Amino acid sequence: MTRHCRFCQxxxxxTLVDLGETPLAxxxxxxxxxxxxxxxxxxxxxxxxxxxxxAQTTETVPADAIFAHDYAYxxxxxxxxxxxARRYAEAMADRFGLGAGSRVVEIAxxxxxxxxxxxxxxxxxxxxxxxxxxxxxAESIGVPTRVMFFDETSAAALRDEGFAADLMAANNVLAHxxxxxxFAAGFRVLLKPEGVATFEFPHLARLIEQVQFDTIYHxxxxxxxxxxxxxxxxxVGLSVFDIERLPTHGGSLxxxxxxxxxxxETEAVAALRAEEAALQLDRPEGYAGLAARVARVVADFRAxxxxxxxxxxxxxxxxxxxxxxxxxxxxxxxxxxxxxxVDRNPQKQDxxxxxxxxxxxxxxxxxxxxxxxxxxxxxxxxxxxMDQQAAIRDWGGRFVTxxxxxxxx
Numbered sequence: 001m002t003r004h005c006r007f008c009q010x011x012x013x014x015t016l017v018d019l020g021e022t023p024l025a026x027x028x029x030x031x032x033x034x035x036x037x038x039x040x041x042x043x044x045x046x047x048x049x050x051x052x053x054x055a056q057t058t059e060t061v062p063a064d065a066i067f068a069h070d071y072a073y074x075x076x077x078x079x080x081x082x083x084x085a086r087r088y089a090e091a092m093a094d095r096f097g098l099g100a101g102s103r104v105v106e107i108a109x110x111x112x113x114x115x116x117x118x119x120x121x122x123x124x125x126x127x128x129x130x131x132x133x134x135x136x137x138a139e140s141i142g143v144p145t146r147v148m149f150f151d152e153t154s155a156a157a158l159r160d161e162g163f164a165a166d167l168m169a170a171n172n173v174l175a176h177x178x179x180x181x182x183f184a185a186g187f188r189v190l191l192k193p194e195g196v197a198t199f200e201f202p203h204l205a206r207l208i209e210q211v212q213f214d215t216i217y218h219x220x221x222x223x224x225x226x227x228x229x230x231x232x233x234x235x236v237g238l239s240v241f242d243i244e245r246l247p248t249h250g251g252s253l254x255x256x257x258x259x260x261x262x263x264x265e266t267e268a269v270a271a272l273r274a275e276e277a278a279l280q281l282d283r284p285e286g287y288a289g290l291a292a293r294v295a296r297v298v299a300d301f302r303a304x305x306x307x308x309x310x311x312x313x314x315x316x317x318x319x320x321x322x323x324x325x326x327x328x329x330x331x332x333x334x335x336x337x338x339x340x341x342v343d344r345n346p347q348k349q350d351x352x353x354x355x356x357x358x359x360x361x362x363x364x365x366x367x368x369x370x371x372x373x374x375x376x377x378x379x380x381x382x383x384x385x386m387d388q389q390a391a392i393r394d395w396g397g398r399f400v401t402x403x404x405x406x407x408x409x
Contacts, residue, residue, distance in 0.1 A: 003047065003058050005052060006056050006178065006179075006180065006222075007180060007181060008049060008051050008054075010049055010051035010052065012049055012058070013050060014047060014048045014050055015045065015291075016046040016048050016223070017045075017213055017290045017291050017294055018044075018045040018291070019045070019216060019326070020043070020044060020330065021041040021042060021044065022042070022218075022325075022330065022355055023039055023040060023041050023325075023329070024040075024217075024218050025218065025219065025326055025354065026219065026322050026325075026354075027354045028351040028352065028354060029352040029354060030351060030352070031351065031352050031359065035352075039355070041355070043059045044057065044218065044326070045057065050284055053225060054222060055204055055222065055224075055225075055228075055287070056221060057220070057221050059218065060221065061219075078381060079384065080381055080384045081113065082113050085113050085114035085117060086117045088114065088169070092169075092198070093118070093121055093123065096166065098121075098167060099121075100124070102123055102166040102167070103123075103124050103125070103126070103163060103164065103167075104118045104125045104166065104167045104168075104169070105125070105126045105127075105128065105158075106168070106169040106170070106171075107150045107170045108128070108130075108150075108172070109127025109128060109129045109135075109138060109145060110131070110138070111134045111137040111138050111141075112137065112138030112141050112142075112143035112145070114171065115127050115138070115143045116143055125144065126146065126163050127143050127144065127145035128145070128148060128154075129146070129147060129148075130148060132147050146158075150177075150186050151177075151179065151182040151183055151185075151186050152183075152186045152189055153182075155185075155186030156189050159189055163190065164191070164192050164195075165190050165197075166196070167195065167197075168190060168191060168196070168198070170187075170197065170199045170200070171199075172200055172201060172249070174199050174201050174229075175201055175202070175220045176219050176221065177221065177222075178221050180221070180222055180232060181232070184232050184238070187238060187257065188238050188259070191258070193262065194258070194259075195262075196257070196263070197256075197257045197258070198254055198255065198256055199254070199255045200246065200248070200255075201224045201229075201255075202223075202224075202249045202250060202251065202252050203224070203225070203253045204223045204224055204225040204281070205275070205276065205279055206251030208287070208290055210250055210251070210403070210404040211290070211293045211294060211403060211404040212323075212403060212404070213326070213327075214326045214327035214330075215250065216326060217325070217326045219322070225276055226240070226243070226255070226269075226272050226273060227273075227276050227281050227282050230273075237259075238258065239257065239263075239265075240255055240256065240257055241256055241258055241264065241266065242255075242256035242263070242265070242266045242269065243256065243269055244256075244268070250380050253272075294330070297402060297405065298331045300405070300406040301327075301331055302331055302332070302333075304400070304406055304408070305333065305337040313372040313373060314339055314370075314372050314373070315337065315338050315372070315373045316339055316341065316342065316373070316375070317338050317340070317342070317358065317375045318343075318363075318374050318376050318377065318378075319341070319342075319378040319385065320341050320343035320345070320377075323377065323379075324378060325354055325355060327403070328355065328356040329355040329356060334357060334358065335356070335357060335358050338356075338358050339369070340358060340359045340361050341359070342361050342363045343360050343361075343362075343363070344363055346362075349361060349362050367391065370392075371397060372396070373397065373399075374389060374392055374398070374400065375401070375402065376401050379401045379403050382399070
């Protein structure tokens with residue numbers, strides 16, 4: 001069956017990586033035979049359009065099946081991410097002179113982790129968030145939030161209500177929308193003439209370079225390069241004028257966008273264009289060879305858990321993150337390999353990880369059960385976790401990360 005690009009409709013012919021069938025990465029299960037029997041799996045196959053260079057999943061799982069009212073991810077449970085958001089708010093307020101007469105709108109505002117910082121500055125805000133539970137949390141801390149999906153139509157409705165924005169933020173959401181064209185067009189509609197939109201997303205170049213296959217899951221419909229994002233913005237009537245490179249999520253970009261001619265382009269844009277050209281992200285060759293590197297990472301981790309089991313060692317996990325769920329399912333890991341995973345989010349506790357069916361417990365279980373190894377599944381916050389859980393060294397416990405290579409420390 002010939003598949004077609006979600007953006008430009010050209011036939012898709014090049015595979016980036018095929019990870020088989022996995023369940024939805026944030027669909028945690030009750031610990032019951034009925035729930036396990038009813039669990040669904042979907043193909044997790046990423047292909048690259050050789051016309052517009054959008055890397056994309058081939059299976060479009062409906063967004064409302066993923067971002068339901070009880071969607072489990074809440075941003076504020078990562079102290080590092082909240083600190084990142086605070087630094088962003090301070091920098092944007094300073095750079096663009098935001099104050100009481102301004103308006104900041106965040107798309108996919110989650111639990112108010114970012115907009116709360118603008119509220120504290122006295123800057124009017126609006127969050128747009130499709131997950132009802134996250135929106136309720138945001139409202140409870142004083143962040144006005146609309147429960148809706150964002151696109152060109154909803155943007156026009158918000159504009160007509162008087163919510164035109166001086167600054168729009170979209171952190172780690174551009175990859176999450178199936179109709180990426182209508183989503184991006186909504187920013188053109190809602191931005192004031194001199195307004196600025198910022199988009200943060202993991203950089204596809206880093207995914208390939210660092211074998212970050214665990215950042216692939218069904219709610220990430222797209223995997224993004226500047227090569228594609230510039231084309232996207234151009235086609236919806238916007239223009240990229242600046243770029244910042246960020247360490248978050250294993251290497252991300254913050255792309256600054258405005259109406260054409262409203263802001264002067266910085267040298268950072270040309271520099272990244274040149275880098276992506278050197279990496280051949282505008283040619284099929286730039287996307288070859290990832291599958292074999294994924295297989296090596298998986299084989300190394302399976303060998304590690306087999307050795308630990310043979311030696312009678314206990315392995316636990318930290319962080320019931322979506323990336324961890326992709327990793328565990330692709331590697332075929334289950335509760336015989338990792339006894340339990342801890343997570344600070346009470347919504348995830350006393351449930352089972354999707355697919356692997358490993359139980360999720362509160363972080364206090366680490367001190368109680370004293371595992372020999374603690375696998376940090378969200379490797380992007382490994383330093384934060386090792387600081388928090390340093391006490392495991394008191395009983396000889398060691399930390400493990402598996403991507404981009406197995407490290408035991």
